[in-house]
Amino acid sequence: MKLNKLIIATAFFLMWSGVCSAQKTLDLEEVITGQLIQTQGIGAMTWLKDGERYSRLERNTETGGTDVVAYRAKDNKREVIIPSTLFINKETGKPIPIRSISWSADNEKVLIYTNTKRVWRYDTRGDYWVLSLKSGTLHQLGKELPESSLMFAKFSPDGTRVGYVSNNNIYVEDINIGQITQLTHDGSRTIVNGTFDWVYEEEFNCRDGFRWSPDGNYIAYWQSDTEGTGVFDIINNVDSIYPTILHFPYPKAGTTNSAVKVGYLPASGGTTTWIKIPGDPRNNYIPRMDFIPESNELFIQQLNRTQNTNRVWIATIGNATPVNIFTDTDAAWLDVNEHIQWLDKNRYFTWESERSGWRHLYRISRDGKDIQPITKGDFDYIEPVGTDIQKGLVYFIASPDNFTQRYLYCANLSGKGEAKRLSPETEPGQHRYNMSPTGKWAVHTYSNASTPPIIDMVSFPKHQSVRMLEENTKAKEQYAALGLNPKEFVKVTSGELELDAYMIRPVNFDASKKYPVIIEVYGEPAGSTVQDVWGGGDLWNQYMANQGYIVVSIENRGANAPRGRKWRKCIYGEVGTFASEDQARGIQDMARRYPFIDLSRIGITGWSGGGSQTLNCMFRYPEVFSTGIAIAAVADQRTYDTIYQERYMNTPQNNPDGYRKGSPITYAGGLKGNLLLIHGTGDDNVHYQNCEMLVNELVKAGKMFSQLSYPMRSHGIYERPGTTLHLRKSMAKYWLEHLPAGGK
Structure with missing residues (x-):
């Protein structure tokens, strides 16, 4: 009898364990700290000049320092090319913490960047040391200058000197004798x-x-x-x-x-x-x-x-x-050309242009008279990956048939023939490549919205997988154990225009009921949100979905999607107006297609430009959007910087009506629903001034709203202990209190 009870109890425990392993309840703190799904990569890597090996920085557990390790692409042969023992500061006897390294052209010296300090968004100030591999000597550069003041140090072509910036002046230091010459x-x-x-x-x-x-x-x-x-x-x-x-x-x-x-x-x-x-x-x-x-x-x-x-x-x-x-x-705006490559003994250079109506790569003679397309067709050249000069091939990312995805293509530098897709047909989603300088090898990363990154080494020109570097099997199991509903990529319309969108349904979804919606929006030309890529599993949005919401994102006109020049630039001079219109029409069309969407409970939220679109939607379409959370929003476009705002809007002097129509503050009196404003007072990008100016208008109009300010947090609102968790808890609390969750 006891044995039977034990068997029954054991069977029940195993069944219960199976249920728990099949679906784990999302905990907000675990979502924020990244504990639920732990993906692995291969770390920051740099291809060596021979194009056959790449190097990585790896911690040496015995010395507590950092080894520079090389891996051969062909067979993954590992070699420690600089042991951590060479990075010891003789004055302290301790290893130098390494932020990054760079090599001299002859590979005989290494420049070490350490003790870094943040300048605006990036840690571009710090200390630099030079390691001579032949002698094993290690010495610090610019010792006469203030600590952590050096910027952008780099070797001279012959490796005998290093140039750097300190306190807005340029210096050159002779490595052999330590002489510092101040140039400016x-x-x-x-x-x-x-x-x-x-x-x-x-x-x-x-x-x-x-x-x-x-x-x-x-x-x-x-x-x-x-x-x-x-x-x-x-x-x-x-x-x-x-x-x-x-x-x-x-x-x-x-x-x-x-x-x-x-x-x-x-x-x-x-x-x-x-x-x-x-x-x-x-x-x-x-x-x-x-x-x-x-x-x-x-x-x-x-x-x-x-x-x-x-x-x-x-x-x-x-x-x-x-x-x-x-x-x-261009009649609207031009983007900077980032990736100039010189061809045929500097007789030609490459150039990206939208002159055909699509973004393509061109070959231009150095006198500017001969302009020939390298890529062509009704699709956008998204970004370069690499070049094989010997074979006359250029590799690039494009996605002619699905704007949410990304694939590798190759084309002849001569411009002859059609572009050919190389990314496997069996792997729908997004593909990234870190290609060797010879174009012979690449570290290939594949993922989609429900597949953690899969990383392998591939050889070219056949795109043949040589070996798996990281399959992230554990992360796949962790994701599956959460029992989440994956993102569904769908189409909606705004008038006659078809838009890409996604939605996430809550667990235990019942199609016979109506659910509230939270729309995640960005909507400006600098980015896009509807992407079939891993993104950590999008666990914050999954968390909110499982509170009883359908989470949606709609890609409005003007977003940076590979849909051609007209799509991106039709919003020129009217940033903010088309976006809010498409968001309103898009969610109304989605509700027609999916009857389980409750049009009486539509929320919207976004950060930065997405915060601006949230405000425009709340103020201009109050009959559609009942609740909004606007984070770090530009309320008045005149307060944002010249380069970004004027690129898409011209100047306020030349386009006063566009600035008026695109700025949410113009329509503050239209607020009818629930609105939460969140901003960091230390935001150097979108100034807290925007929040205060908007609050002033809302108060003047007699509008009720909520406000949450984070002292001395920047645009990302992440600095100082507890900030990110507090922010997300506050958002979740606001949604639950002001946009009732669950199916009805």
């Missing part, structure tokens, strides 16, 4: 040499502001004069009993920019020759400048202030007057 002397609070002001970093991704010439005799660099640019102040009330104020130049739409110019000077010291690029330096931008390979010629891109004309200049060392070799134009 006018760096100050307002004169910035070799790096950039806030707006260039944020909107042009510019931080490293100097270049060695290929022969090592010259350094070319940017200089920004921020004098006359509006200065924004952020008040820190939490770190001392008296407030401190952070001042920084921030040009708001329609106001004065920094004056930016480029020049060059001898690497041994001397006078700067400023390149005489025509145009007012405060009303033109120089977002890219680099030396043409194996030459003393600079290839410079100059955008006009409205960013619809990109003039390409070539300037030669020894001559201050550049030559305009090519000009690209």
Whole structure:
């Protein structure tokens, strides 16, 4: 009898355990801390110059330091190429913490970046050390300069010197004798040499502001004069009993920019020759400048202030007057060309353009007269992956048939023939590649919304999988154990326009009932939300779905999706208006298609530009959206920076009606539903000023709302202990209290 009871009890326990392993309840704290699904990668990797091996930094458990380890692509042979024992600081006897390393051209020296400090979004200040592999000697650069003040250190082409920036001046240090030569002397609070002001970093991704010439005799660099640019102040009330104020130049739409110019000077010291690029330096931008390979010629891109004309200049060392070799134009805006590659002994360069109505790659002669498409067709060239010069192939990402997915294609550099898809047909979703410099190998990462990353080594040109590097089997099991409803990718319409969308249904979903909806929106040209990619399993949205909501995202017109120029640029001059219209029409159409959507319970939320769209939707379509949470939102487009806002809207002076119509603050009196405003008071990107200006208008209009401010948190609202969990708990609480959950 006891045995039978034991058998029954054991059977019940096993059955109960199976149920629990099949479905684990989401816990918000576990969602936030990332404990539920733990994916593995191969870490940051760098292809070595031979193109046959890649290196990684790996912790050595015995020494407590870091080894530099190389892996051979062909057979995964592992070799410690720099042992952690060489990274010991002899003064302290401790290993140097390594943020990153870079190699000299001859592979005989390594530059070590450590002790880093954050500058705006990125940790671009720190200390640098040089390790000589032949002698094993290790010494710190710039010891005479303040701690953690060096930026963008890089070897000269011959590896004998290192250039770097400190306190807005450029220095060159001779590695062998330790002699430091200060090249610029006018760096100050307002004169910035070799790096950039806030707006260039944020909107042009510019931080490293100097270049060695290929022969090592010259350094070319940017200089920004921020004098006359509006200065924004952020008040820190939490770190001392008296407030401190952070001042920084921030040009708001329609106001004065920094004056930016480029020049060059001898690497041994001397006078700067400023390149005489025509145009007012405060009303033109120089977002890219680099030396043409194996030459003393600079290839410079100059955008006009409205960013619809990109003039390409070539300037030669020894001559201050550049030559305009090519000009690209667009009726709306142009994006900076990031990935210039020189071909056929520098007779041609590659260029991305939307001149055909689709983004494609072109081959342009250096006199600008011969312009030939490398890729062509009714699809967008999304981004480059690599080039095999010997075989005459270019590899790139595209997705002609499904705008939520990404695949690898190849095309002939000659432009002959059609592009060919290489990513496997059996793997729907998104594919990323880190390709070797020869184009022979790539580390390939595949995922989709319900499949954690699968990483393998592939060989080209056949895209043959050589070995699995990480299958993430455990992460798959962890995801399956949660018993979640996967994202469903669907189509909805706004008028006659078809839009991509996704939805997540709650567990225990009952199609006979009606459920409330939470829409996740971004909606601006800088990004897109409807992506068939892993994204950590999107557990925050899954958590909210399982509270009894259908979570939805709709990709409105103007979002950065590979749907052609017209799709992206039809919103020019009217950012915010089409987005809110498409969100309102899109969710109404979705409710017609799916009767389980309760149109009386529609919520919407977004961050940054998504916060702005949330406000526009709440104010302009109050009959559709009953509840909203707007995070770090731009309330008045005039308060945002020149480069971003004017790119899509022109200036407030030239487009006052567009700024008025696109700014949520214009329609604050239209609020009827429940609104929560969340903002960090230390936001250097979208200033807390936006929240205060909007609150002022809402109060004036007699509108009731809720507000949550996070002291001295930046745009991401993540700094300081407990912030992220508190933010998400507050959002969940607000939804549950103001947008009743569950099917009815």
